[in-house]
Amino acid sequence: MRKDHSRHASWQELLASPSAGSHILQIYDNDDFVASGVAHFAAEGLLHGEAVILTGTEAHLRAVRRELLAKDIDYEAAVGRGQLSAHDVRRNAEAVLRDGMPDAARFEAMSTAALEKARARGRFSGMRWWGETSNFLLQRGHPRAALALEDLGAAAAHRHGAAMLCSFLLDRFDPLAYDGILKQACCKHSHVIPADDYVRFRLAVNRAIAEILGEIKGPLLQSLLSWKGLACDLPSSQALLFWIRETLPEQFNPVLARVKAYA
């Protein structure tokens, strides 16, 4: 966990060596991407001598385990030496909620216990935590609780020097999400992984914008340069969609529809 990813070029690079305290969002629309992304994050951590905590649904934990085994990671041995632990997301959610909202004290107790145990008195060189508790809450219709939990997660990652990866099932082609949960989720994280295939997504965004808006020059370039952006590291392709939503709202739906068609 060393590299400064002020602007990451690929999710593989970002998840291989996330900086301590980073809080990464993976947006997914299929379970395969969750399994491959989380397994990459976990495998790289294990290979670098870091402790890894996984908190997910039973199906996702099974898929991640399969992917780790396919990468020649000795899953059981890593669990046996205390370097890897897996936790059920439902139980995790129940442990931190009070009256339907995350309770800071409960979360603090739970996360500190898990991270201190993983730290194992310095036996491991760093800590990585993948979780989907917020997504679990979101999918059950509790967006406020999901986002509040992200604030607590970010603070814990920072306090304990852990790298945290969160997976969210979100539709990046839903125009309404750009004013709501997609934007809010991005803003709660330090880095955003918006797609499995960055090159394909970039080409789709470039093509859609070229067809609808034309070249980014003159007033468009001025507008882009004066746009404040989101306070997180996200690929330019995804950032541009937020820019269009905010500054050229009448063009947003046609652009997004074409991106969806080309992606």
Next chain:
Amino acid sequence: MATPSNLTDCGLPGIRNIPYGVHMCHFYRDRDELAAVLVPYFAAGLRNRERCIWIAAAPLDAAAAKLALARAGVDVDAALGDGSLVLRDFSEWYADGENLIGAAVVDFWLAEEARALADGYAGIRISGNVSFLTPETWSVFMEYEDRVQKAFSGRRIVTLCTYPFDGCGAANVLDVVNRHSCTLEHPDEGWQILTRIPA
């Protein structure tokens, strides 16, 4: 001994002084637009007693660049002869594409700065025409731009990176402007500097 100024003449009408350490970018459509920015930029550098290093590439190669400078009244042969101007094609400059990626390239520029200052120049003025990238080499080159942006700040170096619109989609434009101090635009007769507002 007088302290050297931290500002220098950009050479473009409408933009007067720019600070040393600035790392600028510009998007052009064709050869004429490229010449329109680079010829006055380097002519001003030579006037300011900066060592000028022009790494040329299509659509304005080194031979065409030499002609364009001469047409603007620059004594190109004299400048090349005394070392104040270095004008070479990209293909000749980077014999191996892998040289693009490393911190070694940034170190090379810093050594060039030191050499120019030791030779009595006010600094160095660089331009590279980035028309040679492919989708595969794009992200590697953006890492290089990141390094340059950090390393050149506060140095006696002025840099202008030119990118062709053709081949630069919107996401590429955002990548580029995010990795430079400012963007040069030519909306009418004059030039203007656009700067990015940080998030």
